[in-house]
Amino acid sequence: MSEQAGRYSTLRLEHASTVDRVAGELRRAMFEGEVESGTPLRELAIAEQLGVSRPTVREALAQLVSEGLATREPNRGVSVATPDPAMVRDVCRCRFVLEGAGVLAWRDATPERRSEVRARLDEYVRAVDEGASYRDLNDLHLAFHVSLVGLTGSPRLMAMAQALVTELKLALAQVDRVRRNAHDQARSHEALVLLLEKDDVAGAHAFLEGHLSDAAEAILGALGAS
Amino acid sequence: MSEQAGRYSTLRLEHASTVDRVAGELRRAMFEGEVESGTPLRELAIAEQLGVSRPTVREALAQLVSEGLATREPNRGVSVATPDPAMVRDVCRCRFVLEGAGVLAWRDATPERRSEVRARLDEYVRAVDEGASYRDLNDLHLAFHVSLVGLTGSPRLMAMAQALVTELKLALAQVDRVRRNAHDQARSHEALVLLLEKDDVAGAHAFLEGHLSDAAEAILGALGAS
DNA sequence: AGAGTCTGGATTGTCAGACAATCTGACCAG
DNA sequence: CTGGTCAGATTGTCTGACAATCCAGACTCT
Numbered sequence: 001m002s003e004q005a006g007r008y009s010t011l012r013l014e015h016a017s018t019v020d021r022v023a024g025e026l027r028r029a030m031f032e033g034e035v036e037s038g039t040p041l042r043e044l045a046i047a048e049q050l051g052v053s054r055p056t057v058r059e060a061l062a063q064l065v066s067e068g069l070a071t072r073e074p075n076r077g078v079s080v081a082t083p084d085p086a087m088v089r090d091v092c093r094c095r096f097v098l099e100g101a102g103v104l105a106w107r108d109a110t111p112e113r114r115s116e117v118r119a120r121l122d123e124y125v126r127a128v129d130e131g132a133s134y135r136d137l138n139d140l141h142l143a144f145h146v147s148l149v150g151l152t153g154s155p156r157l158m159a160m161a162q163a164l165v166t167e168l169k170l171a172l173a174q175v176d177r178v179r180r181n182a183h184d185q186a187r188s189h190e191a192l193v194l195l196l197e198k199d200d201v202a203g204a205h206a207f208l209e210g211h212l213s214d215a216a217e218a219i220l221g222a223l224g225a226s
Numbered sequence: 227m228s229e230q231a232g233r234y235s236t237l238r239l240e241h242a243s244t245v246d247r248v249a250g251e252l253r254r255a256m257f258e259g260e261v262e263s264g265t266p267l268r269e270l271a272i273a274e275q276l277g278v279s280r281p282t283v284r285e286a287l288a289q290l291v292s293e294g295l296a297t298r299e300p301n302r303g304v305s306v307a308t309p310d311p312a313m314v315r316d317v318c319r320c321r322f323v324l325e326g327a328g329v330l331a332w333r334d335a336t337p338e339r340r341s342e343v344r345a346r347l348d349e350y351v352r353a354v355d356e357g358a359s360y361r362d363l364n365d366l367h368l369a370f371h372v373s374l375v376g377l378t379g380s381p382r383l384m385a386m387a388q389a390l391v392t393e394l395k396l397a398l399a400q401v402d403r404v405r406r407n408a409h410d411q412a413r414s415h416e417a418l419v420l421l422l423e424k425d426d427v428a429g430a431h432a433f434l435e436g437h438l439s440d441a442a443e444a445i446l447g448a449l450g451a452s
Numbered sequence: 453a454g455a456g457t458c459t460g461g462a463t464t465g466t467c468a469g470a471c472a473a474t475c476t477g478a479c480c481a482g
Numbered sequence: 483c484t485g486g487t488c489a490g491a492t493t494g495t496c497t498g499a500c501a502a503t504c505c506a507g508a509c510t511c512t
Contacts, residue, residue, distance in 0.1 A: 017300070018495070043464075053496045055281050058465090062285060066292045074243070075464060075503050094382045101323040156320045160386055244466070269493075279467045284494090301474050301493060458509075465502080474493075481486080 018052055022060035025050060030069060030080060030170055031135075037082035037174045041070060068167050083171035085220055091164050091171075092216035095145065096209055098161045102151040103204045106196050109151040114196075117151065120144040121193050128186045138172060144189055148208075168219075175222045244278055248286035251276060256295060256306060256396055257361075263308035263400045267296060294393050309397035311446055317390050317397075318442035321371065322435055324387045328377040329430050332422050335377040340422075343377065346370040347419050354412045364398060370415055374434075394445075401448045414440075 016024075026046070029035050041064075047057045061078045064070040072078040081087075106114070124140040132140075142165040149161035188211055195204040242250075252272070255261050267290075273283045287304045290296040298304040307313075332340070350366040358366075368391040375387040414437055421430040 040463095042462095044462095056495065059285065059288060062288060063292075066289070077464060090380050090382050093378070093380050094386075097323065097327040097378070097380075097383060152319070152323070154316050154319050154323075156316050156390070157323060160320075164382070266492095268491095270491095282466065302476095303493060454512090456509105456511085458507105460507090461505090463502105463504080465500100467498105467500080469497090469499105471496080472494090474491105476491075477489095479486105479488080482484085 018056050019059045019063070022046070022050055022052055022057060023063045026060060026064060027069065027166075031173045033173050035080055037080050037170075040077055040079040042077065067163060069170055081167075081170060083174055083223060085223060087167070088171060088216055088219050088223065091168055092212050092219075094164055095161070095168075096212045098157055098164070099145055099148045099208055099212070100205055101157065102148040103192075103196065103208055104201060105152045106201050106204070107199070109153065113147075113151050113153060117144070117147045117193060117196070120147040121189055124189065125186050128183060138169065141185060141189075142169065171219060171223070175219065244282050245285045245289070248272070248276055248278055248282060249289045252286060252290060253295065253392075257399045259399050261306055263306050263396075266303055266305040268303065293389060295396055307393075307396060309400055309449060311449060313393070314397060314442055314445050314449065317394055318438050318445075320390055321387070321394075322438045324383055324390070325371055325374045325434060325438070326431055327383065328374040329418075329422065329434055330427060331378045332427050332430070333425070335379065339373075339377050339379060343370070343373045343422070344419060346373040347415055350415065351412050354409060364395065367411060367415075368395065397445060397449070401445065 026041070035041075041061060043054050043057045043061070046061075047054045050057070061070065061072075065072045065078055069081055070078045071081050120140070120143055124137070124144050127137055127140050146158065146161050146165060149158050152158075192204055192207050192211065195207055252267070261267075267287060269280050269283045269287070273280045276283070287296065287298075291298045291304055295307055296304045297307050346366070346369055350363070350370050353363055353366050372384065372387050372391060375384050378384075418430055418433050418437065421433055
């Protein structure tokens with residue numbers, strides 16, 4: 001039963017709880033750039049706008065806070081998290097720890113998990129070729145990185161990785177589209193997977209470090225420029 | 227201001243929000259073994275028992291669920307998480323990834339963070355010598371492990387590590403005291419720190435892997451025996 | 453006029469009570 | 483003994499309310 005719940009979770013969003021729907025709507029608005037960082041999220045306003053009650057909104061907000069997408073100040077409510085350089089650096093640091101663990105687990109990973117990485121890469125590359133939207137490319141890009149962590153086969157590490165890329169997604173949304181050369185990104189990923197498929201785990205690990213470091217710098221630059 | 231809030235957070239628990247106090251009380255009851263794994267946590271019962279309202283309890287329960295200490299099944303409420311072998315293995319796996327990252331960061335860590343590890347070790351050893359209670363030893367033991375992750379200087383990695391040991395604490399509480407030889411544990415930790423202080427990072431990393439693997443086996447054994 | 457103080461409105465934190473939807477378990481019919 | 487139905491219990495959500503706190507602007511005093 002539990003694998004069903006997991007597998008169909010995206011399809012069952014229809015009758016997910018109201019709280020989850022509200023949280024999802026808020027996330028979407030944040031990723032879509034409809035609310036700027038630091039914007040206070042007023043409970044009553046959201047409740048009226050979405051046609052739900054205030055307690056429901058409160059629960060959804062608590063969810064966002066626990067995900068790091070928003071911050072709560074006592075008696076002052078919650079507001080959209082504002083990405084700062086320290087946060088970007090820390091997230092990328094964490095990503096290297098987690099994704100690095102995935103890369104190092106390449107040899108012990110099951111064939112399914114390895115082909116999952118390849119599948120995500122292909123999906124991303126195809127999207128790039130087809131000139132998909134910035135938003136979609138971004139999601140696919142991050143999905144690839146999460147699939148690296150999937151090589152460990154650890155649900156907790158994957159959950160942590162997912163939380164990290166979600167935080168990053170917010171930062172990217174705020175920074176108004178770090179539209180770096182998508183082809184370079186795809187090629188870089190391709191190189192990483194090729195190293196893995198050649199069984200050069202150490203090389204892939206080192207490559208990943210450079211890749212993530214580059215990503216951090218790019219975001220930091222965009223952040224400073226905004 | 228923010229560093230004050232962080233530094234004094236433990237002292238300010240007195241006038242923390244009601245929700246946090248409820249969540250804390252529930253955690254305490256779980257760690258104290260007052261509720262068994264799988265026990266349903268009824269909202270109304272808790273609300274009456276603690277003299278708070280049901281929405282408040284709901285928020286506290288949501289907090290526990292997001293920490294992995296409890297699970298929520300739709301329309302069936304939340305109940306205390308039941309530790310299973312896969313969970314223990316996964317937590318220990320994650321711990322190795324995070325604490326390993328801490329160990330590998332030894333050379334780049336600030337002197338304060340390194341002495342923090344030493345301080346936690348001394349504290350633990352002293353408590354063992356003084357024959358502290360099982361509960362206290364357990365907390366100090368886990369605090370030492372978290373301080374290893376602190377070597378990375380990454381607040382997110384530390385938060386993840388804290389969440390992991392909290393989950394483990396629950397498992398240990400349920401398993402009715404894995405009262406392994408506390409002296410061996412302390413000695414093992416001492417050996418690890420000595421390796422680090424001799425700058426043998428690789429050796430310490432390998433040692434940590436064995437240490438965590440042993441810990442997992444011990445807990446699994448106790449779990450199976452219960 | 454400038455600086456400190458006070459008050460009103462807005463917002464959160466928390467509570468009480470209520471209702472429909474769903475689940476559980478027991479009772480009853482075949 | 484098996485299967486269906488029903489009552490009780492519990493959750494998910496809503497409405498409405500109130501005290502505590504915070505912010506902004508007016509007000510007073512020098």
